[in-house]
Amino acid sequence: MTRMLLAVALGATLLAGAAQAKDTLTVGMVLEPPHLDPTAGAASAIREVTYGNIYEGLTRIDHRGEVRPALAESWSISPDGLTYKFRLIGGVKFHDGTPFDCSIVKFSYERAVAPDSVNAQKQLFEPIESTTCPDPLTAVVKLKRPTSLFLFDMAWGDAVMISPKSAATNKTNPVGTGPFRFKQWIKGDRVEMVRNPDYWGAQPKLKAVTFKFIADPAAATAAVLAGDIDAFPLFPAPEAIDQFKSDPRFAVHIGTTEGKTILALNNARKPFDDIRVRRALAYAIDRKALIDAAQSGYGKPIGSHYVPTDPGYVDLTGVYPYDPAKAKALLAEAGIKPGTEITIMLPPPSYARRGGEVIAAMLDQVGIKAKLVPIEWAQWLDQVFMRSDFDATIISHTEARDLDIYARDKYYFNYHSPQYKALYQKFVEAIDPKTQLDLIGQLQKKLADDEPNVFLFALAKVGVANAKLRGLWDNDPLPANVVAGVSWAD
Amino acid sequence: MRGAWRSRNLLAGGAITALMVLIALVSLVWTPYGPTQIDIVHRLATPSAAHPLGTDLFGRDELSMLMAGAQSSLSVALIAVIVGAGIGVPIGAFAAARGGVPDDLVMRACDLAFAFPALLTAVMITALAGPGAINAMLAIGIFNIPVFARITRGAARGVWGREFILAARAAGRHDTAITVLHVLPNIAAVLLVQATIQFALAIVADAGLSYVGLGTQPPQPSWGRMLNDAQTFIWRAPLLAVFPGLAITFAVLGLNLLGDGLQDLLDPRVRRAR
């Protein structure tokens, strides 16, 4: 009897599986978002679920990393670069029926800079002097100073349009203008959303989308193999990729991300205040072997804080080729005795934990003993990032085009270079795109020369998906899984 | 029949434990390869003459890592038991000697400690103090304290009731002196058996903590972390997920057999506490 019941139950599930029409999608993600309001938290996972699906901004970033119109159909910039006039799309409604117009823009931007704002990227809005509404479909944003990346910045997930009605509850019940509406969130497991029939743009082909959270590499592999997950855009087990490559049911997408993985050094602390030591570390690390071991070969070496896919990239990987002998000589010159101990803090991602083990072995070859200290994100942020209490750490900076961090007065790795600052100031004030690109190149070269951190590799976007899926993003210009254009081939 | 069983447990347990200790000691001076020596080209190699148990994700020799893992696992467990017994036994002996309110307080504190699932406590402590071998020793040691306190107190109370103790008391001997000279020697057998059992439990706890990344840290190999690493590669190199587990089971089995054997040998009537 029991066996019969089981058989019936099993049969029913199989039937249910077969009957399922292919207009739904299950996307795998490593980290679960803490909540679903991108204007109130820094976690990438919030954007990976909501960006372009639930929420939209005035501008957006497309799969190539370029700025495109979104809720603003067009814009004009005054010659002095201080006034942006956005033409808004008419007839757009939030999922709760609230109409979208200029008052929403004003509300969203002013909320982001308000004293009690918890926006994680407040500095993006800091240049804004005022937002005014000459008519409901025109928004005029005045800036305090020219900001060359302003349109790019306003495309970030932190700058999406928020309705005043739902602003307080977006964390658990997100309401936006996007092509999908939030349905439910099973904590610890998945977020579900359904097609928004009233969407202002082209209707998405998918009826429903589920984001499922699986942090464990082995479990992620199993879930994709079993067909529980249709697409895993940032797949956590590069070591399992070969298996998917040889299986016709799956397509492997290898793309790029903005992740600049670096061995960050505390430039204010001995011995890293000595440029010879920093350069010696750069010579001591075999980037190719590191990528092979820690990332199963996926990833591209970098020579500065800039990824090859961004405009103005200069290849500086040849500045410090792998050369342990030279590293030893430089260390000796700097008076570093063999056996000197340094501590490397390792946050949770495998690029850091595994990368740390490989780097420790490489540093051992040049006489430096690396003590590895694994820490959680909370402690990393507190101890390393906020208090700069560290020797070295391995970290991937995933913010796009963030050369500005080296020009800040206070940043965790304590790099202070008046020349770099001056150079960066010139870049910010440059309006002509050609001058901008040239300055981006100079900034990269200056960093490679000073080597404040050891630049390791650009994190690859290693994704696995069902071979029948169309329209997934190969690259990861910003944390997002925009699925509006995804469909199933027959 | 009973005698045969007894000596068989003792012999097998003793032999396995001695072998483990020997491997751990040898690993300090010799392993086939350096246990932290990376060889990216030969990563995830299957067992061969060069690498009898294959290599791991970084091309490290699995056998060498298991040997070095024995050393770290046994030392963490040993120190955890020493910490637990070193603090727990005096507390228990004190409670038994004093009786009354101090005894009640100690026993209530033990109840409180037992209310926290041991592993959960260890996870919290290592999260608090940072992961690593030393903190793992302390975390495991701390939940060994009430175990030793309870068993010491229970066994010692039995001894305190005996006539020769009453005689010593009547002779004006101080409680501390009686405890050290008469009580502890009389319960040493019970404590030894318990220590063996706690040693085995500590090995499992250490492996569990390492498995979730809170125990012994790289580059020092540890069995638990080797299992965790192997799980990611379970599709490509399933054997890597087998060997470290066998090592843990073998070590624990040896100590359990030794404990059973000792118990039968030293005092067949002694009941193991929990």
Added chain:
Amino acid sequence: MTGYFLRRALVLLSTLLAASLVVFVVLQVLPGDPAALMLGTGARPDTLAALRHHLGLDAPAWLRYLRWIFGILRGDFGISYTYNVPVAELVRQRSALSVPLALLAIVLSTAIAIPVGVFAAARRGSVRDAALMGAAQVGVAIPNFWLGILLILLFAIHLPWLPASGFPGWGEGLWPGLRALILPALALALPQAAILARVTRAAVIETLGEDFVRTARAKGLTRGAALWRHAVPNALIPVVTLIGLQFSFLLAGTVIVENVFTLPGLGRLVFQAIAQRDLIVVQDLVVLLAGSVILVNFTVDLAAAAIDPRQRRPGA
């Protein structure tokens, strides 16, 4: 009996209160600021201060403790810092996995252990007894998380019968959910069953030697009847006590086994909350887990006292 009950209940309450204080104090020293984690690398001091105030983190510790305890007394476990939902809701969602898993493990371990233990006792000294007890000896030594990995290797990879990890939830029906719990429950149950089988065997052997069983045999009962009608029921008292005690061990065991099978249960919630410095969730969970252990022990004590009045003496 009433006086005894009241005394025990008082001890129970004070233990719970002490446990809550211990957890709270311990977590105060935990490094890492939940607000900083939520805001990430772009956080500015004013934003941080705003969020800390919003979360109530800027109040003094004693006030936060009192708010927390009085909240719990009113059934309000607080709001998770990271998820921004009531902790009670999180616990309810996760319990839907952990409680069935623990129950399934207890049922499996009992269902395996008692027949094996009784069988071995009845044939004590035989080859089969030796084989079973040898297997139990090995079973006790196998760590449950490694057993979990082996089961995955065998029944999810080598023979693709059962899912290697994850939990679809009960929303899709009983079977898909149960299917996902079979391997983790086995991983938890088998080592426990090994311990339980050894205790059952010892207990049955002991009762077999007692007078009333001998009398029953003398009265002409068959060996089997004497075993099942007299020896086994009497041997069950220590066995049931042990099952109660295993509860605490099982709770801790799920913490790691849920990690092996990536199951969204209470154990993983603890890890996640510690990693994200979601202190209110950690506090609540530890107190809940400790509380349930204390309650189970309390019940076992009461049951023992009801059976055997000698246990009721003070200080026992």
